[in-house]
Amino acid sequence: xxxxxxxxxxxEILVAVLIFAIGLLGVGGMQVFALKMNTNADIRTRANLxxxxxxxxxxxxxxxxxxxxxxxxxxxxxxSDSPSSADIxxxxxxxxxxxxxxxxxxxxxxxxxxxxxVTITLNWQEREGRETTDADGNGTGSELAEHEFVLRARxxxx
Numbered sequence: 001x002x003x004x005x006x007x008x009x010x011x012e013i014l015v016a017v018l019i020f021a022i023g024l025l026g027v028g029g030m031q032v033f034a035l036k037m038n039t040n041a042d043i044r045t046r047a048n049l050x051x052x053x054x055x056x057x058x059x060x061x062x063x064x065x066x067x068x069x070x071x072x073x074x075x076x077x078x079x080s081d082s083p084s085s086a087d088i089x090x091x092x093x094x095x096x097x098x099x100x101x102x103x104x105x106x107x108x109x110x111x112x113x114x115x116x117x118v119t120i121t122l123n124w125q126e127r128e129g130r131e132t133t134d135a136d137g138n139g140t141g142s143e144l145a146e147h148e149f150v151l152r153a154r155x156x157x158x
Contacts, residue, residue, distance in 0.1 A: 040126045044149070046103045050096070051120040051151035054111065057092045058118060059155055064089035065113060072108045072123070075100065116156035122149045 058068050067089035070078065078097040083090035093111075100107045104124040112119040128143040 036127055043104060043124065043126050044147070047122045047124065047147075047149040048151075050100055050103065050109070051122055051149060053099075054092070054096050054109075054120055055118060055151065055153045055155075057096065061088050061092065062155070065118075065155065068093065068118070069111050069113045072110045075109045075111075117152055117154050120151045120153075123147070 054068075058065060067087075070093060075093070075097040078090075078094045079101055081090065081094045083094055085091060097109065100109045100122065104122065106123075106125040108123045110121045112121075124147055125144045126147055128145045
């Protein structure tokens with residue numbers, strides 16, 4: 001005699017749906033992580049472009065190379081400066097520092113010049129992939145990390 005099994009199909013479907021839901025949660029987590037890393041890659045690309053932009057500005061204005069070096073504090077104050085259009089180095093510094101502040105989160109920059117070699121240092125903060133929580137276990141957002149990009153370029157052919 002064959003016994004009928006009732007409800008076995010329903011249990012199998014529920015287990016399959018549970019496994020599928022766990023898989024979707026994993027895919028969703030990977031998507032969020034990928035978006036964060038994509039944003040970080042965009043910020044790093046902007047840092048590279050900003051540093052290269054200043055090197056090219058300096059190469060276009062060799063008569064004022066001594067006017068370009070500045071510290072992070074000087075770059076912060078250059079944002080509020082209104083230099084005349086006759087002083088190209090001061091105008092370049094002001095415009096560059098404004099772009100730095102706008103395009104990099106907590107962006108800071110410094111320029112050093114030594115024997116025809118310019119060193120441009122950029123600092124910013126970006127989100128890491130790890131999520132932080134408070135003492136109660138509530139999510140407080142992504143962990144922030146300081147990043148630095150240094151570009152050295154020879155301005156002369158000597």
